[in-house]
Amino acid sequence: MDSAGNPASQPPVYESPLCAEELETESLPTAGQISPPPLRRGFSSPEASISAIDFSSPPPPSRALDYLANTIQKNQIGIDIDAIHEAPLGSSMAPAQLYSTTSGRLYHAGKILVVTVGLPARGKTHISVAMTRYLRWMGVKTQPFHLGDYRRKVLGPGAELPEDYFFVKAGASTVKLRQRVVAACKEDVYRFLEQEGGQVAIYDAVNPLAGGRINLKKEFEKRGIQTLFIESFCDDERLIEENVRNVKISSPDYIGWKPEDAVKDYLNRINSKIPHFETMSREENLNYIKMVNAGESLEINNCRMIGYLLNRIVFYLMNLHIKTHVTYFVRAGECNEEDLYRTDSSLSESGVSYAQRMTKALLAHRKKEHETFIAQGGNPDALKPLTIWTSTRRRTVETGQYFPESYKRKQRPQLSQLNPGDLEGTTIEEIVAKYPEEAIKHKADPYHHRYPRAESYHDLAQRLEPIILELEREKSDLLIIAHESVLRVLYGYLMASRTEDIPFLEFTRDEIVEIIPASYQNVARRVKISDAVVDEA
Amino acid sequence: MPRVTNGSVDGIQVEDVRIVVVMVGLPARGKSLIAQKIVRYLSWLSIYAKAFNVGSYRRQDNPAPNAEFFSTGNTQGEQLRKAAAEAAVADMIEWFENEGGVVAVLDATNSTKERRRWIAQKCDERGYEAMFVESVCDHEEIILGNILEVKTTSPDYKDMDPETAVLDFKKRITHYEAIYETITETDLTYVKLINVGSQVIINRIQDYLQSRIVYFLMNLHIKPRSIWLSRHGESEFNLSGRIGGDADLSARGRAYAQKLPELIRESIGDRKITLWTSTLKRTIQTAEHLPYPKLQWKGLDELDAGVCDGLTYKEIEEKYPEDFKARDDDKYNYRYRGGESYRDVVTRLEPIIMEMERNENIMVVTHQAVIRCIYAYFMNVPQDRSPWMEIPLHTVIKLTPKAYHTEEERFFANIPAVSTFRAKHTSAKMEGEVQPELVKTEGDVQVENS
Incomplete structure (x- = not known):
């Protein structure tokens, strides 16, 4: 195979990052010229959320974990797919939303187009999706628009991509095609911001040239939409190579290649297609954030106008890593005494046995996953150690005690369970008898309702905000041992669950819930503790 | 307010972060204001925080020094200022170790790389995270506003004729400018706030609490208001x-x-x-x-x-x-x-x-x-x-x-x-x-x- 970047001999293009489309920011086509198929579908049940994902054209993999996320059997029982690419719901309050407005927009920030900037393999899609998750969690109606998705949609299934599609200099018909792709994407952006009550649209593309970025700003400014550019910039060769290496592991383009050759080839491809990338500078006079070397440093320029919302975004970006990790959720074991909130009792005999089985199962599962990963050509350096987070309550701490001593552990007071208030030690029947009115209110809105002295799930979500940011910060794989109420809220964040579904999410003591992050979406998988233990035996 | 730990399990402690926020900047750049605000904000959120103002340590021996005290040529002045910094750091360590402090703010100009390196080492030795916060400002108007406020409120200029005070203070700033080095030490954790937030540079944030402080700083401005x-x-x-x-x-x-x-x-x-x-x-x-x-x-x-x-x-x-x-x-x-x-x-x-x-x-x-x-x-x-x-x-x-x-x-x-x-x-x-x-x-x- 020719690795000099000659299009004729290149492997088939499988992923989206190489988008030169946004070099074209010229006129929009007349209405009706293109009617892209609907990208988003309604959410009605977990099953629907799975079926809403188009498995026939895999999402762009860009990191090692994408490989895992993409190779999981999609029809397998116990698999759930992140709802982050579904339309944010119109009227319902987001899990951590503090207030609502009639316009549906928050923080007096108006409509904002966030534009990603950066060469391929810089984590742009990851940043777009992660920001969407966080902003939606806060109640800001946010939607990512990946240009690569529009390329696939406009082209239609099975159609050949013109060979010069990703080149700056392309033939007339290809240029036209690219314009159609950009126009289809912008049309959806406008509809989202202007008709669907959206507040933040994230335009995920390379946007390599200053001129194009300035035009983009002017175009949106005319329609009263502010722009915020977020560049992911990398000048650390080692980081780039590592990134590319991880990307390539997951791409079928390079099966059978030596890693070094694959990296070289990939970098050549980027360089030949986007020969002139202009990093953002203050001279452009745009509102922008530059993330340098995967978040090691951040530069924020001219952004005060965006105000509080911008500061929230920066707050989040300070904690966001380009690399992510697997998160496991398990329940704490059962206690000796009754399951009382105030008593801080030790594990019962069955609690101890559960903790031991769970530990064994998780270790066996990780071992198996690692072996498979390496057997398929994965880079062993990409494997991460496991860190354990518990609350400060004895039962959660003790549930984690059977892991090898070398594992890092952290106790976090915010992880303690939903405070049951006056309901401590009562049964559902007793609640209904004691607080009939409260029980009715609770039934009407179990997420926001607060029993006397108790916390609501909404309170819990507020309290967990630091945990959510630290979860993004974490570099190791993470095991969270906590009460079911806490697991529900954290799962709701990672999987973009509907607010009203969160109080009903189930976590049993026979399962480890594994959240596998990918840049495009997260996948949750339930690993049976009994199965894994048997497998190993 | 001591940190809460669960003593029931050997060898495991709750998050035990201690942060030293080190202010950096020329006089009249709003450092003390920022320092006070960090302490106020964290205390309000029930995080135990305290400011250590090096100037107030120096003032114990030199209540009202004139600008010459701050000249680079004045070795005695320099020694005394170093001694004040040492005293402040010693008290800060004492506060961390014995009073359960969580976030200390070291309020001084810390204008040289050498001084910052010294502080970073002191923190490293004790396992504290040093986080430098630099306030950079070249808007004459804002600086002048700050100078006027300092001369009316700083204990250094108590009972002094206001115009003399302003002149002296400007001279003091000139002395600092001669040796001032903006932060470029890429191995340090720092935040640089330039011209009231028109540009912010954030480097090597180590944990959530640091990011929270930066987030707060980004929301601050030093313009006068009510x-x-x-x-x-x-x-x-x-x-x-x-x-x-x-x-x-x-x-x-x-x-x-x-x-x-x-x-x-x-x-x-x-x-x-x-x-x-x-x-x-x-x-x-x-x-x-x-x-x-x-x-x-x-x-x-x-x-x-x-x-x-x-x-x-x-x-x-x-x-x-x-x-x-x-x-x-x-x-x-x-x-x-x-x-x-x-x-x-x-x-x-x-x-x-x-x-x-x-x-x-x-x-x-x-x-x-x-x-x-x-x-x-x-x-x-x-x-x-x-x-x-x-x-x-x-x-x-x-x-x-x-x-x-x-x-x-x-x-x-x-x-x-x-x-x-x-x-x-x-x-x-x-x-x-x-x-x-x-x-x-x-x-x-x-x-x-x-």
Whole structure:
């Protein structure tokens, strides 16, 4: 195979990052010229959320974990797919939303187009999706628009991509095609911001040239939409190579290649297609954030106008890593005494046995996953150690005690369970008898309702905000041992669950819930503790 | 306030982060203001924080040095300044180790790489995370404003002729400029705030608490401004002694609303201000006649009294005697059945406090408990006192944050109103009674420092 970047001999293009489309920011086509198929579908049940994902054209993999996320059997029982690419719901309050407005927009920030900037393999899609998750969690109606998705949609299934599609200099018909792709994407952006009550649209593309970025700003400014550019910039060769290496592991383009050759080839491809990338500078006079070397440093320029919302975004970006990790959720074991909130009792005999089985199962599962990963050509350096987070309550701490001593552990007071208030030690029947009115209110809105002295799930979500940011910060794989109420809220964040579904999410003591992050979406998988233990035996 | 650890499990501690925020910047760049604000913000959020001002250590031996003391050629001055820095760091270590400190702010110019390296090493030795915060500013106007404020408030220039003080201070700055090195040490954790947030550079943030501090800093500005606070005018519920609800204003409350524009006209002058109210009728009606752009915040609504909403204190005492007592014992943490505690209100006010820091001149018309929390933030009132502060009706409180303190003025409308204040361990015997002694003459202004 020719690795000099000659299009004729290149492997088939499988992923989206190489988008030169946004070099074209010229006129929009007349209405009706293109009617892209609907990208988003309604959410009605977990099953629907799975079926809403188009498995026939895999999402762009860009990191090692994408490989895992993409190779999981999609029809397998116990698999759930992140709802982050579904339309944010119109009227319902987001899990951590503090207030609502009639316009549906928050923080007096108006409509904002966030534009990603950066060469391929810089984590742009990851940043777009992660920001969407966080902003939606806060109640800001946010939607990512990946240009690569529009390329696939406009082209239609099975159609050949013109060979010069990703080149700056392309033939007339290809240029036209690219314009159609950009126009289809912008049309959806406008509809989202202007008709669907959206507040933040994230335009995920390379946007390599200053001129194009300035035009983009002017175009949106005319329609009263502010722009915020977020560049992911990398000048650390080692980081780039590592990134590319991880990307390539997951791409079928390079099966059978030596890693070094694959990296070289990939970098050549980027360089030949986007020969002139202009990093953002203050001279452009745009509102922008530059993330340098995967978040090691951040530069924020001219952004005060965006105000509080911008500061929230920066707050989040300070904690966001380009690399992510697997998160496991398990329940704490059962206690000796009754399951009382105030008593801080030790594990019962069955609690101890559960903790031991769970530990064994998780270790066996990780071992198996690692072996498979390496057997398929994965880079062993990409494997991460496991860190354990518990609350400060004895039962959660003790549930984690059977892991090898070398594992890092952290106790976090915010992880303690939903405070049951006056309901401590009562049964559902007793609640209904004691607080009939409260029980009715609770039934009407179990997420926001607060029993006397108790916390609501909404309170819990507020309290967990630091945990959510630290979860993004974490570099190791993470095991969270906590009460079911806490697991529900954290799962709701990672999987973009509907607010009203969160109080009903189930976590049993026979399962480890594994959240596998990918840049495009997260996948949750339930690993049976009994199965894994048997497998190993 | 010691950190809470769970001693029941050997070898495992809760997150045990200790951070030293090290200020960097030339004089008159708002460093002390930033330092004070960090401490105030963290304390308000129940994180134990303290500022160590190197200048005040130096002042113990050199109460009012002239600019020559700060000259690079003055070796004696340099030695004394180093000694002051050492003394401050020693006290800081003592505070971390023996008093359970979590975030210390080292307030000095720390203008050379050498000095910063020394501090970074001191922190490393003890396992503290050093985080440098540099304030860079080349807007002459802002610097001059800061100089004028420093000369009027800094203990260094007590009893000195103001013009001489300004000249001396400018000279002092020149001496610092000669040796000043902006942070470029890429291995350090730092935040560089350039020209009041027009550019911010953030490097190597190590943990969540650091990111939280940076987030707060990004919301700060150092332009002079004031905040006017008022409770809503007397409401129908106030008259009948009931708490909560969404009642209309009483006749006297409406009179207060009528008088409000005049009451603050002089104090506001021609400044551009924005008016914030809650979403409840009584604050919206109170602000009705004020000619400023208005915003309604759900987050400014009164503390939610849950099942007690709409009751009088007397009824609460009868119906929920234990609650009534529990609330008196720990009012800050007491959460009404189905409602909120002061702590909950602080949590929900946090984004609003952030927005207040970000904005310039604001007037806020809101409710008693909410004003107590906001006031406690700006005036550094501890949690055991803040829920018991008296915030009378028909009074405007003007707060002006300065580098070393917050100035307070009160404007009394001279319109009678009931008192809604209930002292600790008293029943609500005052309810419904007019308290004429609380009404002071218009223009009666009291100024006090925090």
